[in-house]
Amino acid sequence: xxxxxxxxxxxxxxxxxxxxxxxxxxxxxxxxxxxxxxxxxxxxxxxxxxxxxxxxxxxxxxxxxxxxxxxxxxxxxxxxxxxxxxxxxxxxxxxxxxxxxxxxxxxxxxxxxx
Amino acid sequence: xxxxxxxxxxxxxxxxxxxxxxxxxxxxxxxxxxxxxxxxxxxxxxxxxxxxxxxxxxxxxxxxxxxxxxxxxxxxxxxxxxxxxxxxxxxxxxxxxxxxxxxxxxxxxxxxxx
DNA sequence: GGATCTAGTTACTTTTTGATACCTACTATC
DNA sequence: GATAGTAGGTATCAAAAAGTAACTAGATCC
Numbered sequence: 001x002x003x004x005x006x007x008x009x010x011x012x013x014x015x016x017x018x019x020x021x022x023x024x025x026x027x028x029x030x031x032x033x034x035x036x037x038x039x040x041x042x043x044x045x046x047x048x049x050x051x052x053x054x055x056x057x058x059x060x061x062x063x064x065x066x067x068x069x070x071x072x073x074x075x076x077x078x079x080x081x082x083x084x085x086x087x088x089x090x091x092x093x094x095x096x097x098x099x100x101x102x103x104x105x106x107x108x109x110x111x112x113x114x
Numbered sequence: 115x116x117x118x119x120x121x122x123x124x125x126x127x128x129x130x131x132x133x134x135x136x137x138x139x140x141x142x143x144x145x146x147x148x149x150x151x152x153x154x155x156x157x158x159x160x161x162x163x164x165x166x167x168x169x170x171x172x173x174x175x176x177x178x179x180x181x182x183x184x185x186x187x188x189x190x191x192x193x194x195x196x197x198x199x200x201x202x203x204x205x206x207x208x209x210x211x212x213x214x215x216x217x218x219x220x221x222x223x224x225x226x227x228x
Numbered sequence: 229g230g231a232t233c234t235a236g237t238t239a240c241t242t243t244t245t246g247a248t249a250c251c252t253a254c255t256a257t258c
Numbered sequence: 259g260a261t262a263g264t265a266g267g268t269a270t271c272a273a274a275a276a277g278t279a280a281c282t283a284g285a286t287c288c
Contacts, residue, residue, distance in 0.1 A: 231286105232287080233284105233285085233286080233287095235282105235283095237281075237283105238279100238281075239280085239281100240278085240279090240280105241277080242276085242278095243274105243275080244276085245273085245274075245275080247272080248270085249268100250267105250268085250269090250270105251269100252265100253264100253265095253267105254263105254265095255263085257260105257262085257263100258260085258262100
């Protein structure tokens with residue numbers, strides 16, 4: 001019988017920061033929404049055009065969740081017809097490095113795998 | 115019929131690097147598996163203990179997919195009973211910065227949100 | 229020969245997720 | 259007052275993902 005290694009690499013906390021962050025940026029379209037908003041604030045229908053193929057239902061869901069989490073700011077503009085501007089909050093800007101790192105790795109993968 | 119505004123901000127990236135990378139690290143448990151393997155190579159049952167709550171089925175699925183993507187290396191050791199060592203390939207190591215960035219943001223979120 | 233360790237596999241069920249298509253309310257313009 | 263543009267909401271359905279539990283198979287130990 002071989003000795004079983006019991007050394008924990010690192011204790012996985014109940015609220016581990018990895019899962020914490022992924023609970024925000026997880027879900028289809030979410031990282032892409034943050035990506036577009038990190039470039040500039042966008043309106044609902046602009047995002048819908050940016051994210052080709054997303055349904056308004058899912059876009060609404062995502063934006064609501066991100067707003068509830070304090071990541072995205074929603075502002076109704078006094079235009080006619082009224083438009084809604086979405087932008088990243090300071091908290092949302094904290095996510096940018098992670099998104100950028102993921103994008104960067106995506107580039108590397110494309111170079112390495114063809 | 116009035117022409118609809120079609121001002122594209124950017125051309126629709128068919129294979130955008132964000133989705134490219136997320137197709138690898140996406141899915142439940144996957145980032146955590148990479149996190150543990152980035153520290154050291156681990157055996158199947160070690161990972162199962164590390165990732166408290168994961169089922170062997172899902173762990174097998176994830177490891178197979180990661181191996182097929184060239185991210186994880188699988189090596190059967192000539193012990194008895196035979197054990198299997200999983201480790202990150204050089205390609206898998208490219209993912210570490212992204213995972214670390216996500217963890218880092220997770221820490222920030224915990225500080226900011228309590 | 230029965231228990232135990234290894235690394236899984238298989239069948240089934242549940243849960244979650246997202247897509248499709250259509251509908252609402254408001255406003256301004258023609 | 260019909261039409262178009264704004265920002266969504268609803269209802270239904272299908273698919274994907276993940277969990278549960280039981281099981282396999284080879285080897286060693288007692």
